[in-house]
Amino acid sequence: MLGDTERQDLSPLMERKLGEEIMRDIRGDPDYLDDAPILEYLNNFGGALVAARPEVRGETSFDFFFFAVRDKQLNAFALPGGFIAVHSALMLAAQSEAELASVLSHEIGHVAQRHIARMLGQQRQDALIPLAALVLAALASRAGGDAAIGVFSAGQGLQIQRQLNFGRDAEREADRIGFQIMGEAGFDTSGMVAFFGRMQSASRSYSDLTPAYLQTHPLTTERIADIQARIREQPYKQRADSLDFQLVRARARVLQDESGQGLADAEMFFKIQLEQPGRFQQAAAQYGLAMIALKKGDPRQAQVRFDAARDVLGKPPAAGTFSAAPPTPAPNAILTGMELDIRLAPNQPAAMAQRALREADAARLRFPLSRGIAQQYADALLGAGKVEEATRYLRDQVQLYRDEPKLHQLLAKTYAAQGKIALQHMALAESYALSGASLAALDQLDLARKASDAGFYEMAVIDARERELQERRREQLKEKK
Ligand SMILES: [Zn+2]
Known part of the structure; x- marks a missing residue:
C-alpha cells in the first residue's frame, strides 16, 4: 500500500480532533478575540449560513465554530474540523452582511468538501504541504513550553496560512458551494465581486496591508466570469443588514487595537460615522464611543453615549424615507450586555452593585442563550457579595459549557473570595488546560496539592487530572516528531 497512488483522507474524527487541538492553542493566544458578543454574532450568522444548506455538514456532521482573530490583514480561513476564523480587519472591511457571508460561505465550502482532510491525507505521500506545517507549528508552539507563542502571535502559522493553496479546482468547488449557501440564505451574491474588488483596490493604496485572502483567492477574470454567470442564474431577496452586524463591527474596531493611539483612531472614526446617514450606523458609532469610554475608565461618559445610541434607535425614520425597522428598539442582547458592562465597571459607586445584579x-x-450575559451575571453576583450563589451558578455553568476558560477563571475568583485555596488553583488549572497551556495547568495542580485545605476528595481529583494532562503532553510530543 505504500507508494500506491491511492489517497487516504484524514477521517472526520481525526480531523475534528486535530481542529480541537489547534483551537486549544488559539484560545490561549492573545490575538484570539475572546469577546462574547463577537463570538455569538459570528456563530449565529455562520450557523444560519450552514442551516441554509444543511447538507454541507455531510458525512462529517461537524458542528461549525466561527471566531475572530485580532489582525489588520484581510483574511479568513478554515481549520481542520469545521473551525472557521475571520480576521478583525475583514470584519471591518465588509460593508454589508452579504459581503461577510460571501467569505464565510466560501470557507464553509472548503470544510464541506473536506479539502483540508484531503490535503492532510495526501501529505502522507507528498512532501510538506503548508497546512500540515501549520498544524505542526501549532503543536510545536504548545509542546515547546506553554509560553503564549500561539499560531498567530508567532506569525509563523499565518505566514504559512497565507501560502496555503487548495488548488484551483478546490477553490472553484468552494465558490460553488459558497454561492449555493448565499442563495439559499437569501444574500445578494453580487456582493462578493464588489467586496473582492474593494479588497484588491485597498491592496493597491496600502501596500502594507497585504490582502492575504486575495493571495490565495485571486480575483481572476476567469473567477469573475464564473461568479457572474452564477449571479445571473440566481434571484435573491433583498435583505437588510442587522443592527448586530454594525454593533459587532464597532466592537471589532475598538478591540483590534487597544493602545492609546488605537483607541484615539477608533474614536475619530466613530465621530465621523456619527455624521453619516443610517440609524444603525449612528447607533453603532455611539455604542463604539461608549465602549471606548469604558476602556478609559469613565462609566459616566459611557452611559451618555449608550443613552444616545438608544435614542437613535428609538427615533422614527426621517419623513419621506422608508424603513422597515420598528420605531421602538427590539430587545437586543448586545446592547443589554453593554449596559451591564457599564453597571459592572470598576469605577461605579458601591450602590450600583445591587442594581447591576437585578x-x-x-x-x-x-x-438565556447569551454566553456573555451568563458571565456578566456571575460577575454581578460576585460584585454584590453573593459568593456562595456565584459559586453554585458557575459550577453548573462549567458542566454545561465545557470549553469556556473564562468560566473557570470566574470560579477561581469565587473560591479565592471564600479562601478555598486548593479549589482556586484547581479552577485555574482547568482554565489553563482549556487554553492549551498544559504546563501552567500542571503548575496550578501542584499548588493545589500543596494547599493546606486540600482534602482527600480534592487530592483524588488532582491526581486524576494530572495524569490526563501528562498523557496529553506525551501525545503532543509524539505528534511533533
Ligand atoms: Zn478558498
Whole structure:
C-alpha cells in the first residue's frame, strides 16, 4: 500500500480532533478575540449560513465554530474540523452582511468538501504541504513550553496560512458551494465581486496591508466570469443588514487595537460615522464611543453615549424615507450586555452593585442563550457579595459549557473570595488546560496539592487530572516528531 497512488483522507474524527487541538492553542493566544458578543454574532450568522444548506455538514456532521482573530490583514480561513476564523480587519472591511457571508460561505465550502482532510491525507505521500506545517507549528508552539507563542502571535502559522493553496479546482468547488449557501440564505451574491474588488483596490493604496485572502483567492477574470454567470442564474431577496452586524463591527474596531493611539483612531472614526446617514450606523458609532469610554475608565461618559445610541434607535425614520425597522428598539442582547458592562465597571459607586445584579438577573432570563450575559451575571453576583450563589451558578455553568476558560477563571475568583485555596488553583488549572497551556495547568495542580485545605476528595481529583494532562503532553510530543 505504500507508494500506491491511492489517497487516504484524514477521517472526520481525526480531523475534528486535530481542529480541537489547534483551537486549544488559539484560545490561549492573545490575538484570539475572546469577546462574547463577537463570538455569538459570528456563530449565529455562520450557523444560519450552514442551516441554509444543511447538507454541507455531510458525512462529517461537524458542528461549525466561527471566531475572530485580532489582525489588520484581510483574511479568513478554515481549520481542520469545521473551525472557521475571520480576521478583525475583514470584519471591518465588509460593508454589508452579504459581503461577510460571501467569505464565510466560501470557507464553509472548503470544510464541506473536506479539502483540508484531503490535503492532510495526501501529505502522507507528498512532501510538506503548508497546512500540515501549520498544524505542526501549532503543536510545536504548545509542546515547546506553554509560553503564549500561539499560531498567530508567532506569525509563523499565518505566514504559512497565507501560502496555503487548495488548488484551483478546490477553490472553484468552494465558490460553488459558497454561492449555493448565499442563495439559499437569501444574500445578494453580487456582493462578493464588489467586496473582492474593494479588497484588491485597498491592496493597491496600502501596500502594507497585504490582502492575504486575495493571495490565495485571486480575483481572476476567469473567477469573475464564473461568479457572474452564477449571479445571473440566481434571484435573491433583498435583505437588510442587522443592527448586530454594525454593533459587532464597532466592537471589532475598538478591540483590534487597544493602545492609546488605537483607541484615539477608533474614536475619530466613530465621530465621523456619527455624521453619516443610517440609524444603525449612528447607533453603532455611539455604542463604539461608549465602549471606548469604558476602556478609559469613565462609566459616566459611557452611559451618555449608550443613552444616545438608544435614542437613535428609538427615533422614527426621517419623513419621506422608508424603513422597515420598528420605531421602538427590539430587545437586543448586545446592547443589554453593554449596559451591564457599564453597571459592572470598576469605577461605579458601591450602590450600583445591587442594581447591576437585578438587571443581570433579568437579562439572563431574557437572553438565556447569551454566553456573555451568563458571565456578566456571575460577575454581578460576585460584585454584590453573593459568593456562595456565584459559586453554585458557575459550577453548573462549567458542566454545561465545557470549553469556556473564562468560566473557570470566574470560579477561581469565587473560591479565592471564600479562601478555598486548593479549589482556586484547581479552577485555574482547568482554565489553563482549556487554553492549551498544559504546563501552567500542571503548575496550578501542584499548588493545589500543596494547599493546606486540600482534602482527600480534592487530592483524588488532582491526581486524576494530572495524569490526563501528562498523557496529553506525551501525545503532543509524539505528534511533533
Ligand atoms: Zn478558498
